[in-house]
Amino acid sequence: MxxxxxxxxxxxxxxxxxxxxxxxxxxxxxxxxxxxxxxxxxxxxxxxxxxxxxxxxxxxxxxxxxxxxxxxxxxxxxxxxxxxxxxxxxxxxxxxxxxxxxxxxxxxxxxxxxxxxxxxxxxxxxxxxxxxxxxxxxxxxxxxxxxxxxxxxxxxxxxxxxxxxxxxxxEPAAAEAVPQVRTVPGEAALSLEKRATLDLRKREVAKVLLDKRALGVRARVVLVIDKTGSMHKQYRRRVVHRVVERMVPIATQLDDDGTLEAYLYAVSYAKLPDITVAEAEQWAQTYLHLSGVHEGIDYNRLGGHNVEPPIIRAVLDTVRPGDGPTLVLFFTDGGFAKKREIADLIREAAALPAFWQFIGLGKANYGLLRELDDLDGRLVDNAGFFALDDIDQVDDAQLYSRLLGEFPDWLRAARAAGVVR
The missing domain is CATH 2.60.60.30 (sav2460 like domains)
Incomplete structure (x- = not known):
C-alpha cells in the first residue's frame, strides 16, 4: 500500500x-x-x-x-x-x-x-x-x-x-540540431545509394550521441554474434547480415578507425577479420555461416549450441585497465545455461573499461539477460539488455537509441568510479 x-x-x-x-x-x-x-x-x-x-x-x-x-x-x-x-x-x-x-x-x-x-x-x-x-x-x-x-x-x-x-x-534545441558526422576511409568506394543509406544511419547514431552528451566520444566497438543452430532462421533469412550492415555506422562514429572487431561464437569462438565500411557487405558473405569451412575457419568445430563464458573471457582479455572505453554489442537468441559463471564474469568485467550491450534476436527465453540490471557486486552497472522480436521491423532511429541508450551513462559512471580515465 x-x-x-x-x-x-x-x-x-x-x-x-x-x-x-x-x-x-x-x-x-x-x-x-x-x-x-x-x-x-x-x-x-x-x-x-x-x-x-x-x-x-x-x-x-x-x-x-x-x-x-x-x-x-x-x-x-x-x-x-x-x-x-x-x-x-x-x-x-x-x-x-x-x-x-x-x-x-x-x-x-x-x-x-x-x-x-x-x-x-x-x-x-x-x-x-x-x-x-x-x-x-x-x-x-x-x-x-x-x-x-x-x-x-x-x-x-x-x-x-x-x-x-x-x-x-x-538545451531542447540540441536534439533538433543536425549533428556533425564522421567520415571514415572506404566510404568513397560505396555506391551512391549505399553511401546515402550509410549517411542517414550515421546521422541517427550521431543524434543519439548528441542527445546523450556523448558526441565526440571515441570507443573501440566489438561485435559478437551467436552462431548456434537455433539461429538457423536468422542466418537463412539474412537477418544477421543486415545486423552487421546496421552496426557499421556505430563504429564510424565511435571507433578511431571506423572499424568493427568481430567474433562468432557457439561452444567455442572465432575471431574474425575486422569489418570496414568498404568491405562490410563482402565480409558478411564471406564470414556469416553456421557450418562448413570458410577462409580457413572450421565453423563445425565451433559447435552448435551456445556456451558464453569462453567468448566473454576472450573479449575480456582484450580489455585492460587504463584503456579507452570499449562498447561490446553482443547479439544472441538466449538460452544462457551457465548463469553463475556468466554473472561472475560480468561482475569481474565491471572493473574494466568496457560496456556490454546484449541484444536478443527473435522470440526466445533470455533468462539471465533480463536480470542484468539487478546484478549485484559490481563497481558500476556495466551491462544492458533488450530484445528485438524482429529487428527488421525496428527503424534506425529506434534501433540506435536502444543500442546506445545506456553506453553514455555507463561511461560517465565509469569515469566517476575511476574505471575509465
Whole structure:
C-alpha cells in the first residue's frame, strides 16, 4: 500500500534499495545532494547529477526524466541525509506554471512505497522534493517541498558545493540540431545509394550521441554474434547480415578507425577479420555461416549450441585497465545455461573499461539477460539488455537509441568510479 505524504511528514524506510522518480508536466532534471549532519556536502563529489551520476550509495538512472537509485546501507557513515532535487530544464519557467510535480519512492522491485505531491510551488525553478535521513539505526523519508527562487546555483551553494556559475540547462534545441558526422576511409568506394543509406544511419547514431552528451566520444566497438543452430532462421533469412550492415555506422562514429572487431561464437569462438565500411557487405558473405569451412575457419568445430563464458573471457582479455572505453554489442537468441559463471564474469568485467550491450534476436527465453540490471557486486552497472522480436521491423532511429541508450551513462559512471580515465 502506498503511503501519501504531505509537506513535513515522514515515513519509515525499510527497503534496502529504493528508486526516487518524478512525474511532472515540465521537462526537469533530478539530482541528489549527500549531506552531513551540518547540512552540507563533504566535497563536490557528494553532488549527483547528469555530469556526475554516481556517488557511494546513490546512482542517477537514465530516463526522461531520470531517477535516483539509493542504497542506504552503502552510504558513507558521515552522510546524514540524501536530498532529492528537481530542477526545471528551462531556467525561465517556474513550477507554478504547471501542475504540481509528484515524487514516488519505490522499492528495488518497483513497488511504490511513498508518494508526495508537491503542492504550493509558485515562483521556484528548483525544489528539494524529499530527503532520506538517518534516525538512529534506521532510515526515514521526509516530504520537504522546499523551493528555491534563486535557482540552481543558490541551492547548491547553500549546501557547500563550489560553483562558478549556474550549470547550463539541457538545451531542447540540441536534439533538433543536425549533428556533425564522421567520415571514415572506404566510404568513397560505396555506391551512391549505399553511401546515402550509410549517411542517414550515421546521422541517427550521431543524434543519439548528441542527445546523450556523448558526441565526440571515441570507443573501440566489438561485435559478437551467436552462431548456434537455433539461429538457423536468422542466418537463412539474412537477418544477421543486415545486423552487421546496421552496426557499421556505430563504429564510424565511435571507433578511431571506423572499424568493427568481430567474433562468432557457439561452444567455442572465432575471431574474425575486422569489418570496414568498404568491405562490410563482402565480409558478411564471406564470414556469416553456421557450418562448413570458410577462409580457413572450421565453423563445425565451433559447435552448435551456445556456451558464453569462453567468448566473454576472450573479449575480456582484450580489455585492460587504463584503456579507452570499449562498447561490446553482443547479439544472441538466449538460452544462457551457465548463469553463475556468466554473472561472475560480468561482475569481474565491471572493473574494466568496457560496456556490454546484449541484444536478443527473435522470440526466445533470455533468462539471465533480463536480470542484468539487478546484478549485484559490481563497481558500476556495466551491462544492458533488450530484445528485438524482429529487428527488421525496428527503424534506425529506434534501433540506435536502444543500442546506445545506456553506453553514455555507463561511461560517465565509469569515469566517476575511476574505471575509465
Amino acid at each position: 502506498v503511503t501519501s505524504l504531505v509537506k513535513g511528514q515522514n515515513a519509515l524506510l525499510e527497503s534496502e534499495r529504493v528508486v526516487v522518480s518524478l512525474r511532472t508536466e515540465a521537462a526537469a532534471d533530478v539530482s541528489a545532494l549527500l549531506v552531513t549532519a551540518a547540512g552540507t556536502v563533504r566535497s563536490d563529489a557528494d553532488f549527483v547529477f547528469y555530469n556526475q551520476p554516481v556517488a557511494p550509495g546513490v546512482r542517477l538512472v537514465a530516463g526522461s526524466p531520470a531517477a535516483l537509485e539509493i542504497s542506504p546501507a552503502q552510504l558513507p557513515a558521515d552522510i546524514a541525509q540524501v536530498r532529492a532535487v528537481l530542477t526545471l530544464d528551462d531556467p525561465g519557467r517556474r513550477f507554478g506554471e504547471f501542475a504540481p510535480p509528484v515524487v514516488t519512492v519505490a522499492d528495488g522491485a518497483g513497488t511504490p512505497l511513498v508518494e508526495y505531491r508537491i503542492d504550493g510551488l509558485s515562483g521556484e525553478s528548483v525544489v528539494i522534493a524529499l530527503e532520506l535521513y538517518r534516525r538512529g539505526p534506521q532510515w526515514k523519508i521526509r516530504a520537504v517541498g522546499q523551493g528555491y527562487a534563486g535557482g540552481f546555483a543558490a541551492l547548491v551553494t547553500d549546501h557547500g558545493v563550489q560553483v562558478d556559475d549556474e550549470p547550463p540547462a539541457r
